[in-house]
Amino acid sequence: EAAVTQSPRNKVTVTGGNVTLSCRQTNSHNYMYWYRQDTGHGLRLIHYSYGAGNLQIGDVPDGYKATRTTQEDFFLLLELASPSQTSLYFCASRGDWGSAETLYFGSGTRLTVL
Template sequence: EAAVTQSPRNKVTVTGGNVTLSCRQTNSHNYMYWYRQDTGHGLRLIHYSYGAGNLQIGDVPDGYKATRTTQEDFFLLLELASPSQTSLYFCASSDAAGSSQNTLYFGAGTRLSVL
């Protein structure tokens, strides 16, 4: 079954720590996204990509890097984590065209706490 899998599901780190969130999709989709979800803000787009090696800047990119190594894998990197990055992170994928164009398929989320 096509899916978006995120790991880890939960992560605790300290201020200044280094964190990598992983996402793998088996939907054969071109596009992948990283969002953060915070109360009162809904989902905010961090970075997105339309293929291996491509990276597009989202609406809240500060403090985050991302890398798309293959069509399936999209990573979010926090190199100097700060408490303001404590959040619930979602990865999603979508198709480029056809009847499901821009429909997002989400992973289960990664809850990150920065102490």
């Protein structure tokens, strides 16, 4: 079974704080994604990557940086956190499109910015 692990599960910070969300997948997948989920908006794509050192811009990238350090690890960085970034964050991975390759999600990180 494909595995995606996110840490921390919960995080509270203050406005202007520095936050790093971590994601590790052990699926040997090329693609990794960061989404945020807010009531009424569903899942919105922040950044994604198709391999170590690669970064692609998603649909709501403002205020976020991301870095893919290895095939397994994808980090989301909030350097000056704002209350509008309070959200539930999901990481996901998948292989290349082929025979109905799907997304595998982590358990999510709930971030609160005070």
